[in-house]
Amino acid sequence: MSDTDNTSEFQDGQGDTGERQDEYNPRVEKSISLQDIANNLVINYGVDLPLGHGQPYLSRISGMGNAVIGGWRVNGITTLRSGVPIALTAPANGLSQFDGGTPGFGPGLGNMRPDYVSGCHKSEPGSPHSNARVNEWLNTTCFTPPGNYSFGNEPRVDPTMKSEGLDNWDFSVNKAFDITEQMKLRFAADFFDLFNHAQFGLPGEGVPRVANTGNLGQINSQTNLPRTVQLSLRISF
Numbered sequence: 001m002s003d004t005d006n007t008s009e010f011q012d013g014q015g016d017t018g019e020r021q022d023e024y025n026p027r028v029e030k031s032i033s034l035q036d037i038a039n040n041l042v043i044n045y046g047v048d049l050p051l052g053h054g055q056p057y058l059s060r061i062s063g064m065g066n067a068v069i070g071g072w073r074v075n076g077i078t079t080l081r082s083g084v085p086i087a088l089t090a091p092a093n094g095l096s097q098f099d100g101g102t103p104g105f106g107p108g109l110g111n112m113r114p115d116y117v118s119g120c121h122k123s124e125p126g127s128p129h130s131n132a133r134v135n136e137w138l139n140t141t142c143f144t145p146p147g148n149y150s151f152g153n154e155p156r157v158d159p160t161m162k163s164e165g166l167d168n169w170d171f172s173v174n175k176a177f178d179i180t181e182q183m184k185l186r187f188a189a190d191f192f193d194l195f196n197h198a199q200f201g202l203p204g205e206g207v208p209r210v211a212n213t214g215n216l217g218q219i220n221s222q223t224n225l226p227r228t229v230q231l232s233l234r235i236s237f
Contacts, residue, residue, distance in 0.1 A: 003029040005087075005157070018087045019111045021151055031156040038082040046075040067177065076171040083162035086138070086202065088216075090114040090145045090152050091209040113152035114143040114207040124217075128164050129198070137163075137203035138217045145209055163202050168224065169194040183237040189229065196227035 003026045005018030018034045020026065050056045052070020061069065090112040116122075120142035126133050138161055146152040174188035201221030208214035 001030060002033040003027070003031075003156075005034045018157055020156065021111060021113050029156050032085055032159045034085055034087060034157055036085055036157075036159075039080075040082070041078075041080045043078040044076075045078075046073065048073045071177070072173065072175045074171070074173050076169065078170075079166055079168045081166040083165045084202070085157045085159060086161040086163060086205060087157045088114050088143060088154055088205050088207055090143075090154075090207045093146060094149045112146060113154045113156065115146050115152045116154045117142050117144065122158070122161055128200070134200070134219045136217045137219055140207075140217045143207045143216070144211075145207055164200045166199060167197050168199070169197075179235075183235065186234045186236065188232045188234070190232070192228040192230075193224060194227065197224075198222055198226075199224040 004020050020029045022028060049072040051058050051072065052061060052066045053059060055070070058065075058069060092112055120139060122139055122142050124133060124136055124139055143154065170190075170192050171194045172188060172190040174186060177185040177187070179185055199222060200219045201223045202219075204215035204218045204220070206214055207216055
């Protein structure tokens with residue numbers, strides 16, 4: 001919980017989301033933080049496969065067979081994480097402290113928040129990876145710009161709306177070969193984002209001054225790379 005996500009916003013206007021809209025009433029700015037991640041599970045593992053000479057399975061296999069199936073190891077990092085909260089902004093109006101009315105500050109440095117339409121369901125249904133959700137991650141009809149000289153009633157950071165969670169699997173498999181007593185060859189295959197799961201960025205968070213314009217609720221970015229495979233050979237002597 002916090003009443004701002006930027007400790008120096010009043011001086012420098014740094015950042016554009018999670019800021020206060022009313023610097024003189026921080027109590028009404030209290031909400032969950034933009035850093036609030038409800039669930040975060042990270043599993044690191046490394047397993048030597050029990051196959052080949054000296055192992056529980058296929059311990060009597062011949063030399064060539066052992067060279068093929070013995071000595072393998074798998075490693076991985078699996079990350080499953082909740083999405084981050086969404087903080088909506090609205091166009092500056094006559095009440096915005098930084099709307100060109102304060103000497104020494106440029107226009108547009110402060111953030112207003114929109115008004116929430118009471119009873120409106122904020123989140124859109126459907127699969128996170130459907131075209132409908134990508135184009136409208138949240139119900140944009142629930143939000144309107146606040147009236148002139150009034151603050152919006154939407155929370156500073158909305159606990160009911162979050163971005164897509166993280167579902168990432170990095171995996172590697174490697175094997176060591178004995179060339180001589182002093183020389184070893186190690187082969188490794190590394191897979192980053194093994195299942196090629198696209199991780200969407202945040203949707204547009206700015207409520208437009210004119211309805212049905214702008215990119216509110218639209219996802220136009222991907223925060224991870226497509227599946228990447230790296231093969232390597234290493235000689236130790």
